[in-house]
Amino acid sequence: MPEPQSSGGARFITFEGGEGVGKSTQVKRLLARLNEAGIDAVRTREPGGTPKAEAIRSFILQGRSESWGAGAEAVLFASARFDHVNQLIAPNLEAGRWVLCDRFHDSTRAYQGLTGGVDDTLIAALEELALNGHSPDLTIVLDMDPEVAFRRVETRAVEEALTSTGDRFEKEDLVWHRRLRDNFLAIAQANPGRCVVIPADQPEAALEENIWQVVSQRFAEQLGGQPA
Numbered sequence: 335m336p337e338p339q340s341s342g343g344a345r346f347i348t349f350e351g352g353e354g355v356g357k358s359t360q361v362k363r364l365l366a367r368l369n370e371a372g373i374d375a376v377r378t379r380e381p382g383g384t385p386k387a388e389a390i391r392s393f394i395l396q397g398r399s400e401s402w403g404a405g406a407e408a409v410l411f412a413s414a415r416f417d418h419v420n421q422l423i424a425p426n427l428e429a430g431r432w433v434l435c436d437r438f439h440d441s442t443r444a445y446q447g448l449t450g451g452v453d454d455t456l457i458a459a460l461e462e463l464a465l466n467g468h469s470p471d472l473t474i475v476l477d478m479d480p481e482v483a484f485r486r487v488e489t490r491a492v493e494e495a496l497t498s499t500g501d502r503f504e505k506e507d508l509v510w511h512r513r514l515r516d517n518f519l520a521i522a523q524a525n526p527g528r529c530v531v532i533p534a535d536q537p538e539a540a541l542e543e544n545i546w547q548v549v550s551q552r553f554a555e556q557l558g559g560q561p562a
């Protein structure tokens with residue numbers, strides 16, 4: 335296996351989509367594929383990725399900000415993102431490491447904005463502040479029927495022996511999750527240069543292969559022109 339490279343052309347890739355569509359699984363698989371191709375990369379998640387952002391994650395996902403409303407929660411997610419971008423994402427990209435992030439600003443657009451009803455102007459202002467110019471180079475939107483994805487989340491809860499099947503947003507009803515799915519698709523449609531929608535209801539290895547095709551074609555130059 336070639337040694338990971340550590341400079342030049344680092345790329346920022348985000349994974350988005352509803353609950354249980356397989357984002358975390360595929361972030362790990364893509365990291366391994368990139369490492370095999372000699373690319374130095376890190377994986378991270380939102381909300382979270384730094385100690386301060388993880389503290390905000392626990393606060394929100396335990397439901398402690400639920401009664402504050404979607405606008406205040408958008409501000410909390412953006413505060414976590416501000417720290418994450420400045421302390422982890424930007425320094426890694428500057429050091430030449432690719433960054434793979436499990437959820438990013440499109441989740442705020444989809445959950446708090448389009449589904450939660452928070453005004454576009456606030457979402458855009460928070461985004462500008464938190465991203466500080468670090469927009470993803472590519473966003474993979476994993477798409478599938480939320481009812482099927484829910485079953486995955488329930489199975490995961492059983493496998494991990496969790497006493498509760500979900501965090502704050504996993505507890506919303508199916509109608510809400512269907513709206514969320516449509517909203518992720520609308521975001522992808524509005525950002526065709528950055529977002530690629532991939533059907534997620536397929537075996538893990540097949541999905542990994544689909545994602546690798548997209549990444550290796552999009553970044554052929556950085557990957558040394560390797561065929562997909």
Ligand SMILES: Nc1ncnc2c1ncn2[C@@H]1O[C@H](COP(=O)(O)OP(=O)(O)OP(=O)(O)O)[C@@H](O)[C@H]1O
Nearest residue numbers: 352353354355356357358359486487490536537538
């Ligand atoms: N392609 C797949 N087919 C079937 N099961 C899968 C697939 N990908 C992941 N899973 C399983 O589904 C569950 C959810 O996967 P994962 O945690 O990767 O999803 P996620 O989108 O990151 O979820 P969340 O939004 O809750 O963070 C896990 O138990 C995982 O093992």
Ligand SMILES: Cc1cn([C@H]2C[C@H](O)[C@@H](COP(=O)(O)O)O2)c(=O)[nH]c1=O
Nearest residue numbers: 380381411437438441442445446503504
């Ligand atoms: C970044 C971000 C996340 N959320 C929601 C989406 C999920 O319900 C949780 C994160 O849990 P996961 O298991 O890590 O997917 O938070 C949100 O509402 N807004 C955001 O900006």
